[in-house]
Amino acid sequence: MNRKDFITKAALGSASIAVLNQPFRSFGAHHEQPRGELGNFEPIENVRIGVVGVGNRGSSLLKQLLRLENCQVTGVCDLIEARVERGQRWVMEAGQDKPKGYSRGEYDYRRMYEDGNCDLVLVMTPWEWHGPMCVDSMKAGIHVTTEVPGVQTIDECWELVELSEKTGKHCMCMENYCYSREIMTVYNLIQQGLFGDPLHIYAGYQKEALYYNFNADGTLSFAGKGVVDHWGNVYASHFAGPAAQWLGVNRGDAFDYLVSMGVWGKSYQLYAKRFFGDEHPFAKNPPMMADVSNTMIATKKGKSLSLIHDTRLPRPYRHYFRLQAGNGIYEHTERRVHIGGHSPGDWSVPRGLVDRKTGERTRVRSPRREWEPLSNYFEKYQHVDWKEKGELAKTSGHGGGDYVMLYRLVKSMNRGDYPDIDVYDLGAWSCILEASEESARNRSKAVDVPDFTRGKWEHRQPLVTYLT
Ligand SMILES: NC(=O)c1ccc[n+]([C@@H]2O[C@H](COP(=O)([O-])OP(=O)(O)OC[C@H]3O[C@@H](n4cnc5c(N)ncnc54)[C@H](O)[C@@H]3O)[C@@H](O)[C@H]2O)c1
CATH class of the missing domain: 3.40.50.720 (NAD(P)-binding Rossmann-like Domain)
Incomplete structure (x- = not known):
């Protein structure tokens, strides 16, 4: 063979079996021979x-x-x-x-x-x-x-x-979440230096999606089978993708190691009992799998990313991204931002410091930091494709991201540009599945994340074409 x-x-068996039967190797030491450059x-x-x-x-x-x-x-x-x-x-x-x-x-x-x-x-x-x-x-x-x-x-x-x-x-x-107007605007704000260094991102894919895991007759869909027996994060790219782009992963930084926890779940049992009755196999023997997976990834430059996968417990839809940077913060759920020196609230003078001689606190009158809508920055910082194609995009799925993603893919091929997302990104986002599984099954031990660029991340520049 x-x-x-x-x-x-192996892949055509069950996804989970494919993963669990893998011998774990020293990821970083894999495939050392010199490689070509992608054009x-x-x-x-x-x-x-x-x-x-x-x-x-x-x-x-x-x-x-x-x-x-x-x-x-x-x-x-x-x-x-x-x-x-x-x-x-x-x-x-x-x-x-x-x-x-x-x-x-x-x-x-x-x-x-x-x-x-x-x-x-x-x-x-x-x-x-x-x-x-x-x-x-x-x-x-x-x-x-x-x-x-x-x-x-x-x-x-x-x-x-x-x-x-x-x-x-x-x-x-085809990570469509990278292409929403907000995610692309924030990327641009980072590239233009308004946020300062991005330091920590919390990103959660949080929606109730058990309908996607079961067929009408109570059997499991491919997605349903794909999560059985998993303790790690089986669907990372929706939130790891935009976060990795913001952090400059594979372009000046790289994922280094991760820890993951996902210990026990009840969702399949509760769902099976409720909708398919006590005779459903899961009603008696629920599979061992985590309903909520928490993964933290450290980058080589000391930044951190916290990922939550939470799609099986009852909840209204909520998709989180929170970027914290040296000069500001963005919260995706509320589409709100605070950028030092731009948003309301002047922190140019330090407030409330203790004078060591008198023991008094300095009381400088200055307004508190305030949120403002990210949309305040669209006119100047939104992506040119959103400016020009936003109306057309609006009717497509995922807030228009589906249209902009395909539009940019075709445009980059027409122009002969480098793609927005390449095979190294695909590797970095996909490998979280297996690496988080390894960590979660071993009391959250730290697991190295492979560097698919084999060191090239240090010198690869941010994507200029992504901004045009
Ligand atoms: N980006 C997003 O927002 C988003 C949303 C939903 C689904 N997805 C992804 O899209 C993919 C498909 O999901 P879906 O909901 O459309 O599933 P689906 O079951 O509705 O469609 C999959 C199709 O693939 C066909 N297929 C299966 N094996 C095939 C083969 N060997 N050769 C040719 N065709 C084959 C099936 O017949 C089916 O028509 C999954 O990877 C899923 O994770 C992404």
Whole structure:
């Protein structure tokens, strides 16, 4: 069995089994030989795109793709023929030629890759397929981007890094949370120096999403299976992605080590009993898995990131990002910010210090720091794509982030830019799954996070193209 077949087979079992059966190695020492540099996209006037997996997410992104210029959908692949036909119909209704359809089984996507009609493939299938489909795409000479949460194992991350460097094909993550107006504005404010050094981020993906884990007959969906037996963070990229970009991970800084805790959960048992009755297997034998996962990651430059994955307990939707920096703070839930020297409240004179001779406290009258809406900064600091395409983006999912993400992907390929998110980012965000699992299963011991850039993070510059 060759390495690819092995990874494919391992990944196609159960995601959790794939992870738990991995021998843990010294992550940092992996794959030492010198590597190539990744370059820009070759400019492509009209990007030919193949889509794999046109279920819930794939349908939604396909519809957004069809609103974009300078690209064309040339291939539609899914296990379910009716979904392929529906996708083909949408493409034709948008005025494009009929794309070729592929629905002859689990590996028919390879036929699409081999047909040579695509410059880029979007992988929007269940988690266990992300790795194998990305590997095969680059081997076929096609750029590829995978849905969140990226890939499942650290070995897969390394394989993708090596392949991307070897083939010169980009392998990216479609992390749509990086593309909301607010997240991009904050990135720009950091780059322009208003915040000072970003020092700590608290980010939580917190919504009740058990509906996504169960099928109507009480069996588990791919996402449901993907969390069984997990104590670590199985879905990190939604909040690790934007946070890593703000912190400059892989571009001047890098993840160093993490600790994780996730100990016990009741959600599957309670849900199964409530909706499927006492005879449901989970009603009697609930799986060992954490309902809430807490992970803290330290960066090599001494910054910290606190990640919460909390999608199974009852709660109204709340998505947290809190950035704390040398000169300010941003809170995403309230979309509010305080930036020293810009926001109301003057702290240019220190208040309330003790005079060591008199023992008195200095009482300098100065207004307290106050919050202001982040929107005060949109006019000057929002991303140019939001300025120009904000109206069009508004109707797409995730606050418009879906549209801007795809728009920027196609635009960067048209222009021959470097992608916003590359294979090193995909690796850094994906590997949290396996590394946090290792920590959580070992009384929260510290686990090294692999450096997929192999030291290049120190000299890689912030993405200029991300701001244009
Ligand atoms: N970024 C986001 O906000 C977001 C939101 C929802 C889902 N997702 C991600 O999107 C991906 C898909 O999720 P979904 O909700 O659309 O699932 P889904 O089950 O609705 O769709 C998956 C589709 O992939 C097809 N498929 C499965 N194996 C295949 C194979 N071997 N070849 C071709 N097609 C195959 C299925 O037939 C199905 O149509 C997941 O990775 C999920 O995490 C991301």
